Amino acid sequence: MTDHLTLTTAHVRGRLAVAAIGGDIDIETAPALRTHGLELIAQGHPHLILDLTQVTFCDSSGLNALIGIMRCATAANGSLTLAAVPDRLARMLDLTGISTAMPSYPSATAAMNARLTEVT
Template sequence: MTNVTETLRVTVQHADADADADADAAVVTVAGDMDLHTASALSEHALTVVQEGAPHLVLDLAQVDFVDSTGLSTLINLMHATQEAHGSLRLAAVPDRLARMVTMTGISQLIPVHATVAEALAARAADDPAGRAAGEARSVG
């Protein structure tokens, strides 16, 4: 009999507000299994972060043990949600098993994958050198 764990731990660290390029970014650290039973928890946490003003997310997946198709679909849904909020999604520290799945399914063509969280944040800052100023310009309506 397969032992199904329903454990997923999600922690959020907002980027340093003093660093203009990262003021609207957050690192979401995921630990455990991303599957049918837990993917909704990841989605809820990440979407809350986006709604609270950090549309640029880096998912730190170093501690992810297992991902099923629901977990992969959650990544795609989060990508769409961040894009709708004029943000972005990046994956960091993706374990080898998951990296193969992300590559084989084509997700790596849609969502940038980085070796570390620091690299993902640096690439995000390079893509949007205006940083917080661009975020403020978006919020003025």
């Protein structure tokens, strides 16, 4: 598809970090997403929230990157939470059964409120 992806760490609070993702997550950009997630975990933020409000496309490479981030977060006694998941990605998560391991919320604020009570 494209090599355009934006990754912005929007909020950091203790062991929790929120990253805003925008653009297409595909074979070209999925490695950057995975790297960004793993860097946040390595920096001491194993509880990640990915705000997907601006994601326009996600293929199986993107799904694989999300699973990789989730596994690393779990290994660091953390978690991966998704916010504002686009319909097509939500369907992919449901069909693969990944949605049961990766909670999602309608907005980054809702995800942060839910996770902050569990993390702190």
